[in-house]
Amino acid sequence: MTNVAVIGVGMTRFTRQSERGYDGMAREAVTKALDDAGLETGAIEAIFCGETIAGIGAGQRMLKDFAFGGVPVTNIENACASSSSAMIEACAWIKAGLCDVALALGAEVLSPAPKGPLEVSKENWMFAAGMNLPMWYAMQAHRHMHEYGLTREQLAQVVVKSRTVAQHNEVAHFREPTSVEEVLGSALIADPLTLFQCCPKTDGASAVILASERVVRKGDHRPVWIRGAKLQSGTAVYSDHPIEIGTARRSAQMALEEAGVEPTDLDVAEVHDAFSIGEILYTEALGICGEGEAGHYVEAGHSLPSTDRTAINTSGGLLSRGHPLAASGLAMINEIVLQLRGEAGARQKEGARLGAAHNMGASDFQIDGNVCSVFVLEAG
Amino acid sequence: MPEFFERKQLFTDDGGQLLGSQCKQCGVRQFPPTAICRYCGHDELDEIVLAKTGKVKAFSFDRQFAIGDVELLDGITVFGRIEPLDPERLAVGVPVTLTPLETEDGRIIRFVMDD
Numbered sequence A: 001m002t003n004v005a006v007i008g009v010g011m012t013r014f015t016r017q018s019e020r021g022y023d024g025m026a027r028e029a030v031t032k033a034l035d036d037a038g039l040e041t042g043a044i045e046a047i048f049c050g051e052t053i054a055g056i057g058a059g060q061r062m063l064k065d066f067a068f069g070g071v072p073v074t075n076i077e078n079a080c081a082s083s084s085s086a087m088i089e090a091c092a093w094i095k096a097g098l099c100d101v102a103l104a105l106g107a108e109v110l111s112p113a114p115k116g117p118l119e120v121s122k123e124n125w126m127f128a129a130g131m132n133l134p135m136w137y138a139m140q141a142h143r144h145m146h147e148y149g150l151t152r153e154q155l156a157q158v159v160v161k162s163r164t165v166a167q168h169n170e171v172a173h174f175r176e177p178t179s180v181e182e183v184l185g186s187a188l189i190a191d192p193l194t195l196f197q198c199c200p201k202t203d204g205a206s207a208v209i210l211a212s213e214r215v216v217r218k219g220d221h222r223p224v225w226i227r228g229a230k231l232q233s234g235t236a237v238y239s240d241h242p243i244e245i246g247t248a249r250r251s252a253q254m255a256l257e258e259a260g261v262e263p264t265d266l267d268v269a270e271v272h273d274a275f276s277i278g279e280i281l282y283t284e285a286l287g288i289c290g291e292g293e294a295g296h297y298v299e300a301g302h303s304l305p306s307t308d309r310t311a312i313n314t315s316g317g318l319l320s321r322g323h324p325l326a327a328s329g330l331a332m333i334n335e336i337v338l339q340l341r342g343e344a345g346a347r348q349k350e351g352a353r354l355g356a357a358h359n360m361g362a363s364d365f366q367i368d369g370n371v372c373s374v375f376v377l378e379a380g
Numbered sequence B: 001m002p003e004f005f006e007r008k009q010l011f012t013d014d015g016g017q018l019l020g021s022q023c024k025q026c027g028v029r030q031f032p033p034t035a036i037c038r039y040c041g042h043d044e045l046d047e048i049v050l051a052k053t054g055k056v057k058a059f060s061f062d063r064q065f066a067i068g069d070v071e072l073l074d075g076i077t078v079f080g081r082i083e084p085l086d087p088e089r090l091a092v093g094v095p096v097t098l099t100p101l102e103t104e105d106g107r108i109i110r111f112v113m114d115d
Ligand SMILES: [Zn+2]
Pocket: B023, B024, B025, B026, B027, B028, B037, B038, B039, B040, B041, B042
């Protein structure tokens, strides 16, 4: 099977911009990715579009003004990991020899959604008793505080670090620095999580162009190689391990094993920080630090790009860059690619060669991490 | 339609306790009750009645209500509302008792903190 590389990335700013619509934002992200790859539309042989709430036939509608000449467009709904799932499929097509160049994209208009937590799994007994996404993450936070001594200040530090790097990311939703006091003083959402510890409802689009090794070698490209690409689903084990993060751990182990690297080899990682505790849990799940050590990791400043440990969410992550559901996965890939090309500006991790992107999607709280994808990428 | 396509009821007929399933093949006890074992796929399971009391394993709250995972005495963990809303008392390890809450939309799993 051929190796696969990312040869182009593009995304909109992530902000409130619902007036642009799915197609307007997708046009910007895809045009930027094509320009970045130095390709014309005719070079794209297959398209995979991540979508969650865009509605039937989302990708075809978003891309109707491009001259893609009728190549297959396949829409993929996989909750907040939809565009990552689209990229998993694009990789599979290239590896299988079905095409040499594929486009993956994701877009979301989310800012008009009602205030408050996103509504998922309305029908079941857990929702009826008061479960929602912030509550689910908040329970994990309390469990972590109980077992490992994670502090509220350490949770707030995740946000402070996130805003610190997002200042230097022109595509981020929130770019103003903050403080531990301000984070902890913001509105209570689900104890211990306050408003600043929750990702905003953002609009945006992101795109990635992937190519086989043959195409990379014969053209003038700046490849970032995909060394590991794994997607796993959760299992319904609520009564056994209700607050386990086994799916994240399993996906990460599989992707790192495929890449033949250790988690501590990673220079940069984007992890699914929809809430502050998410960064804590998934930094540990990836094995970047030990169980229960991620609170100290952020407090000590290891997650910043300036130290010699793995830098976490140098883009600002979902907390500051924002979380337009189906666009988030490929926004993570955008960041890792910029880092591995040395193009991340003031948030650059010096000499970054190896990066990972971890993206999750939830829809039913009885299932341990509904969907999780992990990519391991290496500088070309 | 085969029985296993139907959702099983969560509560005993009198509404006072929770039901679960125990697999006849692998022995795992699970909640919610199921017609197919979530662990080994076997389709012969015994209906079991879960303990009414347990301890809070994880929790959260906002300004309106508290929720949490409760590990029942028989080892099965169940999610539910926790009352009263008392952030000073609510903690991992606090003993609670199942006290189902009847609402217009149906019966909700609720635990009340023991005095
Ligand atoms: Zn079984």
